Amino acid sequence: MKLWPALACAAAVLLGGALFAVIVHMPDPPIRLEGAVRAQLPASGVAHPVTAILLNYRGYDTLLEVAVLLLAAAGMLATGTHAGPASLRSRPLPLLQLAARKLVPPMIVVAGYFVWIGARAPGGAFQAGAVLAAAAVFSCLAGVAPAWAAPRLLLRAGLAGGLLVFLTVAALPSSSGALLHYRHERAAVLILLVESALTLSLGSILAGLFMWLPREGEGKT
Amino acid sequence: MIAATFDAMLVVALLWSAVWCLAARHLFRSVVLFIVFGQLMVLAWARLGAPDVALAEAAIGGGLTGALLLDTLGHLQRRGKRGKAG
Numbered sequence: 001m002k003l004w005p006a007l008a009c010a011a012a013v014l015l016g017g018a019l020f021a022v023i024v025h026m027p028d029p030p031i032r033l034e035g036a037v038r039a040q041l042p043a044s045g046v047a048h049p050v051t052a053i054l055l056n057y058r059g060y061d062t063l064l065e066v067a068v069l070l071l072a073a074a075g076m077l078a079t080g081t082h083a084g085p086a087s088l089r090s091r092p093l094p095l096l097q098l099a100a101r102k103l104v105p106p107m108i109v110v111a112g113y114f115v116w117i118g119a120r121a122p123g124g125a126f127q128a129g130a131v132l133a134a135a136a137v138f139s140c141l142a143g144v145a146p147a148w149a150a151p152r153l154l155l156r157a158g159l160a161g162g163l164l165v166f167l168t169v170a171a172l173p174s175s176s177g178a179l180l181h182y183r184h185e186r187a188a189v190l191i192l193l194v195e196s197a198l199t200l201s202l203g204s205i206l207a208g209l210f211m212w213l214p215r216e217g218e219g220k221t
Numbered sequence: 222m223i224a225a226t227f228d229a230m231l232v233v234a235l236l237w238s239a240v241w242c243l244a245a246r247h248l249f250r251s252v253v254l255f256i257v258f259g260q261l262m263v264l265a266w267a268r269l270g271a272p273d274v275a276l277a278e279a280a281i282g283g284g285l286t287g288a289l290l291l292d293t294l295g296h297l298q299r300r301g302k303r304g305k306a307g
Contacts (some may be wrong), residue, residue, distance in 0.1 A: 122272035134284025
């Protein structure tokens with residue numbers, strides 16, 4: 001019986017070695033998109049290539065990603081198994097509460113900074129949304145803020161707002177008549193608007209994915 | 222020289238945390254090592270010159286996946302206790 005682990009290890013090492021050899025001798029990609037991305041950068045409205053790709057060149061992909069996340073949150077809510085407020089423990093630790101009180105405000109500031117800096121440097125809506133969501137989850141676990149019950153109108157608007165703003169911006173009339181074509185002079189403002197809305201939306205969706213976890217049985221006891 | 226040493230240490234630490242994440246007997250230890258692995262991966266992405274990926278990994282891997290995994294773990298433990306009691 002000791003033979004199988006050894007065989008599995010040997011196979012893993014072989015596979016790893018083969019993958020390593022392939023990666024080291026990777027052929028040059030047939031199409032180099034980097035030059036094209038950089039050439040169009042002044043027209044995209046932002047100065048950071050990753051943000052330009054995510055929200056301008058390939059905005060359609062990002063739009064669908066947000067729709068998928070929203071659908072996931074809606075699906076969790078639709079199951080109706082979340083049992084409402086559930087904290088980490090009945091009596092939260094004072095030290096944890098202090099840490100949450102001190103750390104959550106800077107996290108919110110960092111999220112805002114990520115949105116703003118995303119036009120020029122690494123950052124952007126997804127990272128900012130994740131930081132916001134982490135702040136919400138942290139404050140809930142530490143017992144500083146109550147966990148989210150079933151969402152009312154405001155939270156529902158927040159969940160869907162990012163996608164709606166994105167869709168509205170996508171449908172704005174453009175010179176070519178196509179969806180998701182920003183006018184050059186408006187691109188920077190529109191991208192910032194979309195990113196801000198996406199941050200709030202993604203933050204609440206990602207936090208919701210944690211808060212509305214199905215907790216079967218626990219609500220009844 | 223310092224950069225190469227740092228990279229070598231990073232590789233060793235990544236492999237170490239990955240192996241122990243899979244091999245640890247306690248699930249809690251596995252989860253913690255998975256979070257550690259994620260944070261080491263953040264450093265690796267930063268060293269590879271991909272700060273965007275590093276930021277996403279730091280925020281999602283550290284902030285959310287860890288919390289979700291720990292929550293799942295607590296859920297499993299409570300369920301196990303109830304199963305033994307009943």
